[in-house]
Amino acid sequence: MAPDAGPPSVSVVIPGKNESENLPELIEEIRVALGARAFEVIVVDDGSDDGTDRAILALMRERPWLRLVRHAQSCGQSAAVRTGLLAARAPIVVTIDGDGQNDPAFMPALIDALVAGGPMMGIAAGQRLKRTDSGAKRIASRVANKVRGAILQDGTRDSGCGLKALRREMFLLFPYFDGWHRYLPALAIREGYRVTHIDVVDRNRRHGQSKYGILDRGLQGALDLIGVWWLKRRRKRIPSPTEISIDG
Template identity: 30%
Template sequence: MSDPLELAIVIPTFNERANVPLLVARLEQALAGTRWEAIFVDDDSPDGTADAAREIARRDPRVRVIQRIGRRGLATACIEGMCATAAPLVAVIDGDLQHDEAILPRMLQAMREDDALDIVIGSRFVDGGGTGEWDRDRVAKSALATRLSQRVLNVGLTDPMSGFFMIRTQAVRTVAPCLSGIGFKILLDIMAASDRPLRFLELPYVFRCREQGESKLDHVVALEYLIAIYDRKFGRVVPVRFAMFSAIGVIGVLIHMSVLTLLHLGLGAAFLVGQIVGTVAAMTFNFFLNNALTYRDRRLRGWRQMLDGWVSFCLVCSVGAIANVGVAAFLYDFRYGAWAGSALAGVLVGAVWNYALSSRFTWGRY
């Protein structure tokens, strides 16, 4: 009878085909003598990352693949992978080789020696760790994000932004229903969502430079971090997706008024023409920004999906505008001239309508 499975390594991937065989080889070297499995959770990478992992899995049963269709996001990929193993311990490591897999045995030994330990974290900011060849700007941004998470969420880590850690699988299963699954910082989500303080240990490692593929870091990733912070603090009061949808709606009002002012006052166009063009411009702006941010995990792609989505979004918002005006007019007549409250009620009804129906009919069909 073979030794029982002890450790699973979850590797969330998107366009990391060249790194898959290199990472498996490094895991095999680092974890010699340990019964382990590697679970690649791939967001349907167009470069064939899942196929590369499957090719190895045909020869090596320790390698498994979860190919997600129509779903995106590192945090949710990690959650699915961590809940898909029978191993009592599970580690999360990036698929770009920037995390040092050589410290996995030290993480494993720490978990073996202390049953009360919930999680071991690879940290760039304890003695002996480092950020490698990061430039000054990236170091400063990371430090700012770290201080923000420490102050807002009070998680007590030197490196709450780390994506490299090992945790007891039972702890993950317990906290999984409470996780937001937003953005790239799954560790932060786990630590903040637990109903009890998780006992942790931080081990140093030096962050490597990427050798293959392209970085996934962009301004949207930074925004998703702020969104995750908001969701953890206020998401139970106002859901984060609705908050984003509403904020973009406010920006859309500014776009509408700017276009109307330019056409009507600046160029002398008829008011009705300016109003129509301003409305279409605002709807178009809102559609594309919501597609990029609010519904990033369901993002529409390709000209057919985009055109279909834009048309359905405009139709939904047109009906929402009618509901807005109708409710406001009814309340205005009912309350005998309470114009401000009536207008705000109409706006709220229109926003909820637009959000609910666009979630279902624009971004919920693919």
């Protein structure tokens, strides 16, 4: 099926700020990776000032499956991912970072793992091998993930990987907070869904510089971790509702 023939079966959400150089290459790689699937790609421009919107609009002229949603001012990665998920038209959504470090070649494996797991498989989450970040960032991330995993018990080795496939209907159940995109597996488990993991290989950033530091992410992450732990503690049972009709 051509990517523009009928409603999409997969929506790809790309959050990005000032990624005008990376996004055109990434979008073409996504097209190749998804092949004959019916898909759409939603770029969420998080208040860029480098002409990201103009670059995407130029691409949209020959790509009917490409969409652009723009934040008037930067609201952060979590808000951008959420905006894209709300705008998505497909039941399965794949998220991928806009800096080009996530490889779209792993998208089919994530989608297939999600579908194979049945309706209660909520997320197929990428877990990065051969990280390309600096040594300090890798150490900080390793420590943070071990602490988070010990507290939340979500079985996720790498919560920061932006490459995930998830069910949109499940996402609509989640409470929102800034930083939320790093806790999607724990939030899925809280709603009674299951999580599976796929190893993916990280790449070097092609253009620009990373927008994240160690201290700002670490301090905020500690507060978020407490919040998600509290949310899990405050849910004792997951309802299994059945509608009863007068006809039995």
